[in-house]
Amino acid sequence: MPLLVDPALPHGTLRDASQPRLATGDGLVLRPWRGSDAEMVMDAFAGAEIQRWHVRRLDTPDEAGEWIRQWVDRWDAETAASWAVVDEDDQPLGQVGLREVSLAEGSASLSYWVAPEARGRAVAARSVDALSAWAFRVIGFNRLSIHHSTANTASCRVAERTGYRLEGTLRQAIKHADGWHDWHLHGRLRSDS
Numbered sequence: 001m002p003l004l005v006d007p008a009l010p011h012g013t014l015r016d017a018s019q020p021r022l023a024t025g026d027g028l029v030l031r032p033w034r035g036s037d038a039e040m041v042m043d044a045f046a047g048a049e050i051q052r053w054h055v056r057r058l059d060t061p062d063e064a065g066e067w068i069r070q071w072v073d074r075w076d077a078e079t080a081a082s083w084a085v086v087d088e089d090d091q092p093l094g095q096v097g098l099r100e101v102s103l104a105e106g107s108a109s110l111s112y113w114v115a116p117e118a119r120g121r122a123v124a125a126r127s128v129d130a131l132s133a134w135a136f137r138v139i140g141f142n143r144l145s146i147h148h149s150t151a152n153t154a155s156c157r158v159a160e161r162t163g164y165r166l167e168g169t170l171r172q173a174i175k176h177a178d179g180w181h182d183w184h185l186h187g188r189l190r191s192d193s
Contacts, residue, residue, distance in 0.1 A: 008106025008142055014078045022083065024130040028123065030083035030096060033071055037084055038064040040092045044115045053152050054113060055176055071097075078103055085114075085127045093118035096127040098135065098144075106142035108135065112158065124155075128162045136190040144188050149174060149181040159186040 022030040033041075042064040044050055045057050058064045074080040082097035094114035101108040110131065112124045128146075135141045146164045148155035160166070164186035173183035 003104070007104040009103040009140055011078065011103060013103055013139060014081065014101070015076045019075050019081060019083075020134070022130045022134050024126045026126060027088050028093070028126055028130070029086050029090075030127060030130055031086055031090075033068040033082060033084050035065060035068060037092050038068060040115070041067055044094075044113065047116055049116070050113050052176065053149065053155070055174075082111075083127075083131070085123055093123050094127065096124070096131050098131070106140065107144070108141060109145045109147060112155075122161075124158045125161045128158060128164075132162065132188065140190075142190050146186040147173070147183045149176065150184050151181060156184055156186075159184070162188075163192060164188045165192075 019032045021032075024030070038061050042058050042061060045054070045064070045067075051057050058067055071080070071082045074082075079101050080097065080099050081101070082095055084092040085094040085096055086092050092115070094112065096110065096112045098108040099111050110128060112128060114123045132144055135144055144164075146155070146159040147170070148159070150156075150169060156166075165188065167185045167187045170183040170185055172180040174181050
């Protein structure tokens, strides 16, 4: 069925390029995940806070390796992307990524988490800023969003700190281990930047 409008971004926007390394400008780098990051990923997903908000765990090195490997396919399919957030020693501190990528609409949602030992240093906010700048200025996305449980106040602070306006609340939009949660929806437009 033909579209009546041109897609905001053409097919191949992501897959025809290599996933880039992105610098935050203050010591952090966003880089593609590597197989050697599997132990850190497994340790991070063992944490109670990450399990609470991301509703999954990884129990074996093979599962962590598969979690890392999936990102290549998702980049090539232009549906999602994920970066390891690393320090100046190339040690992963967390993750930031694009989910629900729609090239036709020029939109995506952001996700992020930070390992317990790296919290309290604005790692998530600095990473969201760097990824947002690249997505808007280099790729040309029109809209990015962040959604999180209304009970996840830390995620809400990251969204607000990085210019993602609270646009509303979706009732019972996600199921966590303790039941259904309402979701805050934050949005940012390229023209907001």
